[in-house]
Amino acid sequence: MKQDPLHIGIIGAGRIGRVHAESIAFRLPQARAVAITDANRASAEEVAALYGIPTVAASSAELLANPEIDAVLVCSSTDTHAQLIVDAALAGKHIFCEKPIALELNEIDRALGAVEKAGVKLQIGFNRRFDANFARVHAAVANGEIGTPSLMHIISRDPAPPPIEYVKVSGGMFRDMTIHDFDMARFLIGDEVESIYAAGSVRVDPAIGEAGDIDTALLVLHFRNGVIGTIDNSRKAVYGYDQRVEVLGSAGKISAENCYPNQAVVSSATNVYRDLPLNFFMDRYAASFTNELGSFVQAIRDDTPTTVNGLDGRMPVVMAMAARLSLAERRPVALREVAAV
Amino acid sequence: MKQDPLHIGIIGAGRIGRVHAESIAFRLPQARAVAITDANRASAEEVAALYGIPTVAASSAELLANPEIDAVLVCSSTDTHAQLIVDAALAGKHIFCEKPIALELNEIDRALGAVEKAGVKLQIGFNRRFDANFARVHAAVANGEIGTPSLMHIISRDPAPPPIEYVKVSGGMFRDMTIHDFDMARFLIGDEVESIYAAGSVRVDPAIGEAGDIDTALLVLHFRNGVIGTIDNSRKAVYGYDQRVEVLGSAGKISAENCYPNQAVVSSATNVYRDLPLNFFMDRYAASFTNELGSFVQAIRDDTPTTVNGLDGRMPVVMAMAARLSLAERRPVALREVAAV
Amino acid sequence: MKQDPLHIGIIGAGRIGRVHAESIAFRLPQARAVAITDANRASAEEVAALYGIPTVAASSAELLANPEIDAVLVCSSTDTHAQLIVDAALAGKHIFCEKPIALELNEIDRALGAVEKAGVKLQIGFNRRFDANFARVHAAVANGEIGTPSLMHIISRDPAPPPIEYVKVSGGMFRDMTIHDFDMARFLIGDEVESIYAAGSVRVDPAIGEAGDIDTALLVLHFRNGVIGTIDNSRKAVYGYDQRVEVLGSAGKISAENCYPNQAVVSSATNVYRDLPLNFFMDRYAASFTNELGSFVQAIRDDTPTTVNGLDGRMPVVMAMAARLSLAERRPVALREVAAV
Amino acid sequence: MKQDPLHIGIIGAGRIGRVHAESIAFRLPQARAVAITDANRASAEEVAALYGIPTVAASSAELLANPEIDAVLVCSSTDTHAQLIVDAALAGKHIFCEKPIALELNEIDRALGAVEKAGVKLQIGFNRRFDANFARVHAAVANGEIGTPSLMHIISRDPAPPPIEYVKVSGGMFRDMTIHDFDMARFLIGDEVESIYAAGSVRVDPAIGEAGDIDTALLVLHFRNGVIGTIDNSRKAVYGYDQRVEVLGSAGKISAENCYPNQAVVSSATNVYRDLPLNFFMDRYAASFTNELGSFVQAIRDDTPTTVNGLDGRMPVVMAMAARLSLAERRPVALREVAAV
Known part of the structure; x- marks a missing residue:
């Protein structure tokens, strides 16, 4: 051993x-x-x-x-x-x-x-798959706990936009930020997306729009298996890092809420409040970074396939391309329009 | 007095x-x-x-x-x-x-x-506006508590589909069920929708599909003021009546969760559970039915405008028409394509 | 019929x-x-x-x-x-x-x-038994859902103390306020209390102390069946009307949380908050008042025993007497010391 | 540096x-x-x-x-x-x-x-002070966020009793298990306890009673500053490791709930459930063990007092002695009765 x-x-x-x-x-x-x-x-x-x-x-x-x-x-x-x-x-x-x-x-x-x-062996760094919350949702879908899935939602909002200089070279919001959510969508549903409808706008900072990008987006994903899903992205949620998902299936739904630094709740004379959710991706996803490396090391030692392979690295980029085209042409775009899939 | x-x-x-x-x-x-x-x-x-x-x-x-x-x-x-x-x-x-x-x-x-x-005076029976939860969300948007809104979500799922005979004469899911959500969207954001992209499928009961309707839908609403929103509809949520909304704004977000018959939570040897949410629209919205009538009576007595007027009755029908066309043509449809607005 | x-x-x-x-x-x-x-x-x-x-x-x-x-x-x-x-x-x-x-x-x-x-027929107005939350906890204990009970907690705090003139003629906090909780304890556990240890102090308003009463109390109830329970009372919880219970049993625990006027939660730049719980006993217990009368009417029509009988009216008064003696003598007091039980 | x-x-x-x-x-x-x-x-x-x-x-x-x-x-x-x-x-x-x-x-x-x-320098291993939840409650009391404290509750239940052989040499539940809660009480309120009333019974396993110990306890702590508090202990909570506290003050209350392995919630056809709370003290308090050692190392490096000193190690033992005497004599016992304090 x-x-x-x-x-x-x-x-x-x-x-x-x-x-x-x-x-x-x-x-x-x-x-x-x-x-x-x-x-x-x-x-x-x-x-x-x-x-x-x-x-x-x-x-x-x-x-x-x-x-x-x-x-x-x-x-x-x-x-x-x-x-x-x-x-x-x-x-x-x-x-x-x-x-x-x-x-x-x-x-x-x-x-x-x-x-x-x-x-x-090749493993791609989609660390969020290794987060306990999303892993639990994935398991519920994969093991039939919520039956056959039909609707899916991903909410993924950053606490604050990156520097404008970074925005300019990022390849656009879909390839820089949504890419994690494209992977999450495939991971949760266990199927490929056929077409994407993307809506987007500039709501956070006009400078992002001037740089040719958007900072707010809503995407509809049409999966091959009939599931319909959404991705909600914002470059700025003042309350912190907002990372939630939900899947509705024929036998129930599963929702994963945000993570908080503590479980303390204060009831004051004004309202009932708690501290803000974890604000930094390094804190929110700390365990996932270790878990993904552990999984990579284990796959090599056991000579088994890695959990996030080359195709898993390729498909989100294709999805980002389709989303970009959809946004430009204001119509749903099939993935096969932009790449061999 | x-x-x-x-x-x-x-x-x-x-x-x-x-x-x-x-x-x-x-x-x-x-x-x-x-x-x-x-x-x-x-x-x-x-x-x-x-x-x-x-x-x-x-x-x-x-x-x-x-x-x-x-x-x-x-x-x-x-x-x-x-x-x-x-x-x-x-x-x-x-x-x-x-x-x-x-x-x-x-x-x-x-x-x-x-x-x-x-x-x-004319008042239309969109009772959900008078529900304490949605009224609270409306207030948060209207009074600036969450800043300028940018993204909105409505989840509206029924516990079970109506009889198939009803489905056949209902005018379709958008006009029968989503109509409440079209009104809710306008109510929460306080602005008109410019165009709609509708995705839909049959996931609950093939008989609904055979009757020419869908039972599962996801819609993207593009508001004139730039807000983007979604409506999530299902004719069947096995866990009950699912009625939630969320609005993200520049100063925060507000989310309204479901209502439960009691606040008791059991921690067992297996899991931590509570009873299902209110399952019947008459229970869930009981107070709202009284409130809307009270508001109507008050408007007559005070000779003030009713809170849900003729335009509020007309617009959701226009939105349903646009959604139906979008679903048929798989493209976003502007409201002005289907009616004078 | x-x-x-x-x-x-x-x-x-x-x-x-x-x-x-x-x-x-x-x-x-x-x-x-x-x-x-x-x-x-x-x-x-x-x-x-x-x-x-x-x-x-x-x-x-x-x-x-x-x-x-x-x-x-x-x-x-x-x-x-x-x-x-x-x-x-x-x-x-x-x-x-x-x-x-x-x-x-x-x-x-x-x-x-x-x-x-x-x-x-005689029914006593212990309306809280008819509240959906406490009825649910009662049911979980009575039907074995949490196994054999061992520990119980009642938290019962008012939003604000009554006028000092009322305090003076109220018979003391135990007979005026705790009396509801004495009944709740018997109701939840389904057994009689053998002895009580009461601690109390003046934390809210010195005038209450000058009037010879306390405004803050913590009681330990020793039930005949071995269950140990506490009652936590305060004349003033600035956040509203605080009415919670919990029972631990051999198969789990059940806790009932407070009731809120709405289910909306705001995430701001500062914290995550919701509106205060229902603040007035008439709102918090509105349904229970109707339910208790309905139960009384039904008992007469069906000629069945009332749900809250004369003994249920007598025992809390005995418990209040024991609590008062315990507070005075700083020792646990058996109910049989103060009355034939 | x-x-x-x-x-x-x-x-x-x-x-x-x-x-x-x-x-x-x-x-x-x-x-x-x-x-x-x-x-x-x-x-x-x-x-x-x-x-x-x-x-x-x-x-x-x-x-x-x-x-x-x-x-x-x-x-x-x-x-x-x-x-x-x-x-x-x-x-x-x-x-x-x-x-x-x-x-x-x-x-x-x-x-x-x-x-x-x-x-x-001497530091005692009361690691729970370094848990994010209890540290947050401590801070709220210490910084006046909830005003002047008046009532306090500690719930501290183990998932399962230790082996009976361990019970026999453990020094009794108060010195083995409650000792953490005695420290927590002093930590949260920032004051010394004057007297203790302890109730206890055997509800989990008769063998524990035969070994001369109890497995279920409820203690009332009278603090010098007038705060009254309770400690609720059970050797067995079937749903896992239950570690909660609450403090009521003149300006509000703060409560710390349990920690869960994930934030996923499933709504099924039967009920709404989530996975059990963290079940093992090593998981629940993992960060606290590192934090306490870090604090110890820092105190040495900075030559500052340790955060949990010799007195903090001594007082809980005195409190356990008082609790034991209270249980035996069924009366509140002042700490000064059992030791010089």
Whole structure:
């Protein structure tokens, strides 16, 4: 039963790279980070020192050439993901890659082709699947607890919009923010979406509109199995991070509410109140980041398929493309209109 | 301050006619039912006996000819509403009419024309506006408590579908069931809808599909003021009557949950549970039926506009028409495509 | 099945007399108030006019002499209850009497003796038993849903203390306020209390202490069957009327929470809040007042025992006596120390 | 700012010793476990291997003699705590000691004397103070959010009783289980208790009664500042680990509810349910164990008083003694009757 820990190399020492380094150092005894690299070497060195990673590689190429490394975490900027997947696959490393694989489909398909050819494992960083709330909803649908599903709702609102400079290079709200919800929709219903109707507007900040994006959206998803669902997105919910889902089925419904920092409720002379829900995605989804890495490590050790595979990385990008076209043309758009699916 | 009670005549002694008769008899001292009529005389006699209504009129014509009567409640079948409004207006009676005024717009417009010409008051029976929960949400939007609204959701599911014979003559789900939600949307946001995208399917009972109708729907409403909203309808929620709304604004959100027969929660060895929500619209909306009549009576006494006027009766029918066209053509439909608005 | 309505006479046209008059007039078609009397005749006349009561009697004696009357409601001041019960019993009327029967046991026993001798029915106005929440908890205990009970809690706090003049003549907090909770404890557990330990203090208003009373109390009830329970009383909860209970049993627990005027929740930039719970006992317990009268009327019609009988009226007074002694002597007091039980 | 991690020695490799070893290894970078010892050497070796602790000491004496060690965690069996505190104090080590310090007061006083003489820091393992829920309630009382407190409730029920062999040597329910609640009461109200009235019974398992203990208790605490509080204890709540508190003050109340593994709620055809609350104290209080150690480490680094000091370790034991005497003599017992306070 006892095995040596899996040796992991981390490419990218930014915010999410640090989260994974911390998970490995403090919460995943079955894995060990043996090397890290970042375009900004100082950043890589800081993370290495913080979490006891023995080697700081000069480049991803140097890291991938390290024969000690079993698997890599691709945590660098989005525009480097696809090529790094190709490189890592060629080097025979298993790959955990943050979402999205790429903003353009041909890039994604090139990366997935390399993975398939190399026969390595690939897991995409849709961490929310590993959140206890959404996992519970998924289970209720999958095990028939609510019968055959018919309607689904996802509410996914951020506490505040990102800096406008980020908005400009984000690829648009659908590819940057809704992408998590596209994955959630497929995960909860266990089926593919056939077409999407997207409505969107600028309600939070005119500067976002001037940058050519929207900050508020409502999407209707038509699933192949007949389920109809909605996604509600806003770049700004003043009360915090709002992450809820609901599925109605023939035998009942299941709803997952927000998470709070405590369960204390005050009854005052004015009203009955509680503290705001968890406000930061790192807090709200803390356990999910560890769980997704644990699942990746386990899939490698057991040689089983990863829980979030290449197709799971590709479909949300296709859905974002369909949503964008729908918004532009004000009509429902079939996924097959924008890509081979 | 003390006034004689308003004298009311009731046309139609079916389910909703009885509800109003009971409200007047037991909960509205400022009004008195002085006459009732029904195509089925026995039914009218039964209600008259039950609630102490002194006169059973042989026909609506006879009832309307009664000079003692100040106002009438039109509670007969939908196909009679428009003509009865015309007749009552000609007779100079104030009119409370159950929804919908008619299934066809020209009928509605004829009725509203007669009302305007006669200068009588007209109130439409959208009772849900008078429910404490929705009234509270309306107030939060209207008084700025949640800032400028941007997204809205209405969930409105029945515990069980009506008999298939009723489905066949109902005018379709949008005009029969969603009509309440169309009104709710306008009420909550305080603005008109510009266009509607409707998705629908048959998930509850194939017989409903064979009758040419749907039993499950998801609609996107584009309001003139930029708010985007959804309506979620199902003919069957096994857990009861599901009636919830939510509005997101720039300063917060407000959500109204379902109502339960009691506040008791049991923690067992298996799970933590409570009894099902109120299952019957008569229980769920009991107070609202009394409140709407009270509001109607008050408007007459104070000579102020009614709270749910002719336009409020007309717009939901237009919205249902747009929704039906959207469903057929799988595209968003502007209200002005289907009617002068 | 159809019966003539029960003819009721109302003695006392104060606040609670009006509540019952309204219930009979508007919500209990199976009963009719045929006469009312009050020491203040104008008050009786006002209520008679409001609710269509045909006769205003000059005195309780005149009312009791009316052969048309089947049953009387004793709603006059507490000090008159016992004698009126005796008088009504002698007159052969069934009796509904507000709590408490009397502040002194010998008075209570005299009244109960007269009732027994006359063979009339007596129901005491412990209306809270008829509240949907407490009825649900009672049912869960009685039907074994939570197994064998072991611990019980009653929280019962008023929104604000009564006027100090009332406090002075109230008989003390235990007999005036806790009395409802003593009844609730017996009702929920379905067993008698053997001894009581009472702690109390003045936390709300020093004037209450100067008047020789307490405004804050915590009592421990030792039931014969081994259940231990607490009662938490405060004359002032700034957030409203706080009425909760909980019972722990071998198979689970059941808790009843407060009732709110609506189910709307606002998430703001500061916190998540809802409106205060129902603040007035007339609102909180509105349905229970009608239900208890309905139950009384039904017991007479069906000739079955009333649901809250003379013993149920006597025991809470004994419990209040024991609590008072416990508070004075700072020790648990057995009920048999203060009365034959 | 950067400091070397604090060097910690762990005495006792049982369940709680492992929890602390894991916290230090994975969640407290500012501390490092450098040695561990246990009467069962194999157990110490296992924990050392698991969490990378370099040294397994043959005895506590050997561990305390290690000059590298700054502080020790006393996680051995209760009967060894007091002597180990004395030994550690003599060795000049700061001490974190699991509760209780000892079952007998003279032992506690001897230990506290040694600590005072040595001038080392001592923190007692009342971890619940570091739980987010209770910390929030504490803050609301301390900062005046609910005004001046008057009533307090603690509900503290275990999912299942410990093995009967453990019950026999536990020192009784009050010293084994209620001790946490005695600390919680002092923590929440910020004042000392003057006297205690304890009621108790055997409701869960007759074997517990045969072993001379109780399994169900209700205590009334009279605080010096006039607050009255209750503690509700049961050795068995079939629905899980029940840990709630409530404080009523002049400006409102604050209540802390249980914690759940997820926020998903299912509405079925039968009822509305959610999964059971967290069932195991290690899950329910996971964060609190890390937080208390972090607080201890910080107090040493900043040379500030520890948050749970020797007095905080002593008073709950005195309270347990008073409760035991109260139960035996069926009367409230002042703390000064059983110990110098």
